Amino acid sequence: MRIGTRGSDLALTQSRYVRSLLGGTDADIPLEIITTSGDKFAEASLSRIGGKGLFTKEIEDALLAGRVDLAVHSLKDLPTENPPGLIVAALLVREDPRDALVSRGGLGLSALPKGARIGTSSLRRRSQILARRPDLVVEELRGNVPTRVKRVEEGRFDAVVVAAAGLRRLGLADRITETIDEEIMLPAPGQGVLGIQTRADDAATIAAVRRLHDPVAAAEATAERSFLAGLGGGCLVPVGARGRVSGETLRLTGFVGHPSGRPTVRRSAEGPIAAAAEIGRALAEVLLSQGAKEILAEVRSDEVFP
Numbered sequence: 001m002r003i004g005t006r007g008s009d010l011a012l013t014q015s016r017y018v019r020s021l022l023g024g025t026d027a028d029i030p031l032e033i034i035t036t037s038g039d040k041f042a043e044a045s046l047s048r049i050g051g052k053g054l055f056t057k058e059i060e061d062a063l064l065a066g067r068v069d070l071a072v073h074s075l076k077d078l079p080t081e082n083p084p085g086l087i088v089a090a091l092l093v094r095e096d097p098r099d100a101l102v103s104r105g106g107l108g109l110s111a112l113p114k115g116a117r118i119g120t121s122s123l124r125r126r127s128q129i130l131a132r133r134p135d136l137v138v139e140e141l142r143g144n145v146p147t148r149v150k151r152v153e154e155g156r157f158d159a160v161v162v163a164a165a166g167l168r169r170l171g172l173a174d175r176i177t178e179t180i181d182e183e184i185m186l187p188a189p190g191q192g193v194l195g196i197q198t199r200a201d202d203a204a205t206i207a208a209v210r211r212l213h214d215p216v217a218a219a220e221a222t223a224e225r226s227f228l229a230g231l232g233g234g235c236l237v238p239v240g241a242r243g244r245v246s247g248e249t250l251r252l253t254g255f256v257g258h259p260s261g262r263p264t265v266r267r268s269a270e271g272p273i274a275a276a277a278e279i280g281r282a283l284a285e286v287l288l289s290q291g292a293k294e295i296l297a298e299v300r301s302d303e304v305f306p
Contacts, residue, residue: 003029004070004071010144018209034058054077063086092195099125100163104158109180115136124240127238129161132185139157161180188241190225220245230285231256240255258295
């Protein structure tokens with residue numbers, strides 16, 4: 001088997017982790033580094049280059065062409081619909097899905113001084129930061145996780161917000177100043193989950209990776225991604241979602257916000273695990289009827305993305 005992966009530290013770490021779970025080595029499960037559109041335009045604002053699959057399309061093309069046999073994705077980067085011929089064959093046990101603050105001086109989000117500069121490339125994070133702290137200055141920051149952490153050390157930013165899962169997987173958990181409570185900041189749909197994508201007709205590879213599949217992560221991610229799809233999809237819009245499984249019940253909380261921090265809409269719904277997709281779609285309809293439709297229309301317009 002050959003694994004297609006981006007070349008970032010985090011992507012390589014995640015791909016090597018999956019390879020170890022499969023019991024493979026570099027000799028029998030080599031990694032093929034594939035540069036994606038998101039990597040090619042590393043300095044451009046994600047909201048300006050836009051589009052779905054910025055970090056996945058070229059890898060999916062390699063899968064379809066048979067150059068690689070599986071791909072390891074951060075599920076939050078993967079579009080909600082697979083290209084014809086591809087499937088997500090397994091979702092791994094979820095790492096901490098929350099966002100994390102890395103700051104100078106060990107200050108948490110509530111303690112940062114007025115006018116502190118926060119770096120993030122995510123409109124979702126920007127929206128929720130400004131909803132809580134409109135006195136902060138949120139600025140665009142791209143780059144891999146170690147680079148973003150380094151920008152704080154260099155003094156270019158007072159703090160950055162990144163996924164806690166990425167920091168933990170890279171062995172950088174000690175750099176976390178604050179793991180942000182989900183009451184303050186809902187994560188991206190699927191955040192903290194690794195998805196393994198394969199060709200739909202590759203029975204051998206599907207069988208090999210299927211044993212890594214976690215049903216709890218799958219139920220939570222299904223609800224979250226169905227919610228995102230119900231809102232019109234896209235991993236760049238300011239949408240947060242968190243599903244939680246308890247026994248046979250799944251509770252989903254969803255958020256839609258404006259990059260300015262206002263307005264925002266946040267609601268919850270719950271139901272049986274077996275109805276995860278339906279719960280997500282129904283919650284999306286509720287939010288659309290309560291103001292999310294107008295917020296998203298403005299966010300997707302040229303007024304916000306010149």
